[in-house]
Amino acid sequence: MNLLFKERLKRHQTSQLKYLRLIFNDQFVIALIFLIGSLGFWYSNFLETLTNSFWWAKIVVALIATILVSVGHLATLLENADSTFLLAKEAQMNEYLKSAKKYSLIFPVVFLVVSLFIMYPFANIAAEMKMVDYLIFASSIIVIKVAMIEIEALELFSSKSYRYLILGLVFAIEVLALYTSIYGALLVAAALLIAVMLQSTTGKLFNWYKAIKKEDARSFNVKKFYNLFTDVPGLSNKIVRRKYLDFIVNRVKLIHQNTYLYIYSRGFVRNNEYIGLFFRLVVIQTAILFFVKNVYLSAAIGGLFIYLVGFQLKPFYKQYANNLMQKIYPIVNLNKTKDFQKLVITVLTIQWIISLVPIFYIYGSTLYSLVVAGVELLVELIFGFILLPRDLKKIDE
Amino acid sequence: MTLEITNLSGGYGPLQVLKKETFTVNNGEVVGLIGLNGAGKSTTIKHIIGLLQARSGEIKIDGGQLKDDIEGYRKKIAYVPESPILYPELTLKEHIELTIMAYGLDENKTWEKAHHLLEKFRLSNKLDWFPENFSKGMKQKVMIVCAFMRDASVFIIDEPFTGLDPIAVHDLLELIEEKKNQGSAVLMSTHILITAQENADRFVLINDGQVVSQGTIEQLRENFQMPDASLDDIYLEMTKEAVK
Numbered sequence: 001m002n003l004l005f006k007e008r009l010k011r012h013q014t015s016q017l018k019y020l021r022l023i024f025n026d027q028f029v030i031a032l033i034f035l036i037g038s039l040g041f042w043y044s045n046f047l048e049t050l051t052n053s054f055w056w057a058k059i060v061v062a063l064i065a066t067i068l069v070s071v072g073h074l075a076t077l078l079e080n081a082d083s084t085f086l087l088a089k090e091a092q093m094n095e096y097l098k099s100a101k102k103y104s105l106i107f108p109v110v111f112l113v114v115s116l117f118i119m120y121p122f123a124n125i126a127a128e129m130k131m132v133d134y135l136i137f138a139s140s141i142i143v144i145k146v147a148m149i150e151i152e153a154l155e156l157f158s159s160k161s162y163r164y165l166i167l168g169l170v171f172a173i174e175v176l177a178l179y180t181s182i183y184g185a186l187l188v189a190a191a192l193l194i195a196v197m198l199q200s201t202t203g204k205l206f207n208w209y210k211a212i213k214k215e216d217a218r219s220f221n222v223k224k225f226y227n228l229f230t231d232v233p234g235l236s237n238k239i240v241r242r243k244y245l246d247f248i249v250n251r252v253k254l255i256h257q258n259t260y261l262y263i264y265s266r267g268f269v270r271n272n273e274y275i276g277l278f279f280r281l282v283v284i285q286t287a288i289l290f291f292v293k294n295v296y297l298s299a300a301i302g303g304l305f306i307y308l309v310g311f312q313l314k315p316f317y318k319q320y321a322n323n324l325m326q327k328i329y330p331i332v333n334l335n336k337t338k339d340f341q342k343l344v345i346t347v348l349t350i351q352w353i354i355s356l357v358p359i360f361y362i363y364g365s366t367l368y369s370l371v372v373a374g375v376e377l378l379v380e381l382i383f384g385f386i387l388l389p390r391d392l393k394k395i396d397e
Numbered sequence: 398m399t400l401e402i403t404n405l406s407g408g409y410g411p412l413q414v415l416k417k418e419t420f421t422v423n424n425g426e427v428v429g430l431i432g433l434n435g436a437g438k439s440t441t442i443k444h445i446i447g448l449l450q451a452r453s454g455e456i457k458i459d460g461g462q463l464k465d466d467i468e469g470y471r472k473k474i475a476y477v478p479e480s481p482i483l484y485p486e487l488t489l490k491e492h493i494e495l496t497i498m499a500y501g502l503d504e505n506k507t508w509e510k511a512h513h514l515l516e517k518f519r520l521s522n523k524l525d526w527f528p529e530n531f532s533k534g535m536k537q538k539v540m541i542v543c544a545f546m547r548d549a550s551v552f553i554i555d556e557p558f559t560g561l562d563p564i565a566v567h568d569l570l571e572l573i574e575e576k577k578n579q580g581s582a583v584l585m586s587t588h589i590l591i592t593a594q595e596n597a598d599r600f601v602l603i604n605d606g607q608v609v610s611q612g613t614i615e616q617l618r619e620n621f622q623m624p625d626a627s628l629d630d631i632y633l634e635m636t637k638e639a640v641k
Contacts, residue, residue, distance in 0.1 A: 239485050239527060254494060256501040263495065267486040324482045328446055329499035330471035 001092040005099040008077040019226045031304060038297075043118075050125050057126035061119065062174040065141050068115050070167055072108030072145070074152035076100045078215045083208040093206045097153045108145050116141065133182045137174070140185035144170055147193040154196065156211045157204040227273070238272040245269045259331050260339035263320060268343060274316050281309050282351055289358035295368045302355055302372055303379035309351055310383045313344055318395050337392045345384045352376055399424045399582035400445070400551050405454035407444050408606075414440045415606040417454065422551070422582040427573060429597035430586035431632060437606040438586040439479060442555050445584075446476050458551055472500060475549035479556045481536035483528045489539060490524040496543045510546040517568050518542060533560040545572050552576055554585040558592060570596050594628035602635055609635055 024032075077100065086093075116138045123129040129137070148166060155161055177185035223232045249265045252258050268274050285305035292298045317340050320326065356373055363369040400422040408414035414437050422428045432438050443449045445456055447463045447470070455462060463470045487495060493511050497504055515521045518538040523531075528539045537560050544552065552573070558566050573583055573596065587593050593600070594614060601611045610620045617631050618624055626634075 239529065241488075241525075241527070254498055254504065256498055259495065259498045262491075262498060263484060263487070266491065267484070270486045323484065324448070324478070325484075327448060328471060328474070328476055330468040330501075331499050332467045332471075 001089060001096040002099055005077065005096050005103075009099075009103060012075075012077055019223075019232065023226060031308070034300075034304070047121055047125060050122075053126050053128045057123075058129075058178040059175055061123050061127050061129070061137075062171055062178055064119060065116070065137075065174060066167055066171040068112055069108075069141055069145050069148065069170060071111055072149075073104070073214075073218050074100060074149050075104045075218060076156070076211055076215045078212050080212055080216075083212055087208070090206050094201060097156070101149055101153055104149050105146060108149070109142060112138075112142055112145060127178070129178075136182050136186050137178070140174070140177070140182075140189040143186070143189040143193055147189065147196050150193070150196045154199055154201065156207055156214075157201045159207060159210065239270050240272055242270055242275075256331075257334060258339075259329070259334055260336045261342060263326075264316075264340060264343045267316065267320065268313075268347065271316075274313065277312050278309055278347060278351070281305055281312075282354055285351075285355060286358050289355060290361065293362060295363070295371060298359065298362070298368075298372045299375040302359070302376040305355075306348055306351060306376050306379045307383055310344055310348055310380070310388065313347065314388075314391060314395070317392060321395065337389060337396070340392060341384060341388055344388055345380070348380045348384060352380060399459060400584060401455075401457040401460075402441075402445070403455045403457075405441070405444060405451055405456060407449055407451045407454075408440065409449065413452070413606070415444065418603065418606070418608050419454075420601045420608055420611055422584050424550075424580045424582055425577055426599065427577050427583040427585065427597045429593040429600045430584060430603065431590070431593065431600055431628070432586075432603040433636060436603050438603065439555060440606070441603070442476075442553055442584075442586065445551075445553060446474055447471065473550040475544040475547050475552045477537075477540045477544045477552075477554045477557055479559075481528075481533070481540045483536060483539065485527065485529040487527070488525050489520065489528050492528060492539060492543055493546070496546070500547060502547065507546055511542060514542045514546055514572075518565060534562055534565065537561055538565060541569060541572070545576065548579070548581075550581055552581055552583045552585075554583070556587055557585055558587060558589050566592070590628045590632055600628065602632070604635060609638075 076097065089096075120131075120134055123134055123137075124131075148163075151162060151166065173188050174185055177183075177188070226232050249269055252261050252265050254262070282305075285301065288301050289298060292301060317337075321336070352373070355376060359369050359372050363372065402421065403419050405418040406413065406415055418437075418441060420428070430438050430441065440449065444451055447467075458470055458473045461470060483492065484495070493508070496502070497507050512521070515524070518541070520535070520538060520542065528536055531539065537557070541557070544554075554573075557569055561569065570592070573585070577583055585593075585597070599611065599613050600617060602609045602617070610617055612620065614628060617628070618626050621631050621634050623631060623634060
């Protein structure tokens, strides 16, 4: 069983690596550097404004720690067919889970160490925590994470789930310990871990259905995250009718020449993946533009988001290029890339119009507004008329 | 002579499946394409509708090949695939609208026919639903409606009966009869031999990508020297020979 997990892990890691390589392409790395840079800048500015400590800062520290400790799950790497083929091996599932637990700890622990490290200056200034105290606090959080992974494994032998109860308790205990004695937190965490480790699963039935469902949900969430940046095959998209948006798609006239546009427009509006992505990015863009008061930064962010939305729509084209019925329809003379271009330009123009609201709110009717809006429009035109047709041609080949 | 296949050889990439197939489907005729799993039925159909390209040989509809007039050729075909192919984002009504747009059909006339067919298959009250969420049989019905609301010269139906309820099978056979009487050529591949024997005029038996035998049931009986045999018996005989 150990071997089985190792083999699965290898396969899992190669596929993860493949996605990560796709995600961390040049454009994304540049965007990421921007993002980390501006976040770091914002954080250090924010710390400077914190001159005095305040009494509820410790609650904030505990709350953030609780959120951080909730990141990461037990990755069992179980597959659907296992409920049929591995049934005979049920007695050895503990061995399998042991390897799974070990692997599942790596990411959350690294994540906790890094994020808790970043939080230290805040805890030090606002909550007046000394280095030693903070280290004990951080250790207690990490011990709790280890215990939580153990609990997740135990939960596979029952039908209950204690996740939210535990998170609630963690928050309560950390708050209590931060205001009284921080050693208490580490003590409770260690006690929890020992209590969990002492639990035995002998005689209990492994809940295959639950385990497979949980693993499916976990890997679906991971893939959904990857899907924000790259095209993940086999990720089924949710379709929602959204009748209230019919007035938009009904603008496409029902004539032969519009066949592709008919499909694209309805696909965009109803496929959660694409309209959701558009919506998310537009909300973030609008929010950022409301806060930025530097004209260069505004222009860069506005342009970047226009580009991002357009860039993320490309898989949508690929999805439709492969529909079989479309290959049978007598529509070879219609231009499917032109129609897709129409869709993208319409979408980006809507985004552009929405972005005018924060731009004019911040800069008023000045030249600055014109510059930011102009840069955005330029990005839209370059993307829509130069980059997009070139990329679509590549997809068609 | 509506659908005419001469010496068709082809397959997927380097894999050759079809070897010099020759058969025809005439106007006003239903031809059953019969063969084992993997014999090449669906591959033949994919070549006819133009999803795969022939290595050699010709496929002609009303005397014209796909490459001569791509749109004209495609407009002559109505196709019901083996497993329904639907757009997950489109409602039933929109699938019909899309078909009308793609084939440049007359909206009012086609909708009249469509309503008639929807009524027949008890789908009228589901126009605003996503067929993607329907059962296999109901999805198949949607494909049938989209194909049979058109006046095509050639109807190509791949395994039409699997998943359909008995009433729908009956209704589909009626529709096929109707199209046949209107002068269309119908090619259907199937495993349900009793239904095929009762409803097809001629049969093309293929095995390993080759036409083993073809003709009316009487001609097949003669070829296999099995007087009074049913299509089922002949099929089993062909299978035995294939194993040898």
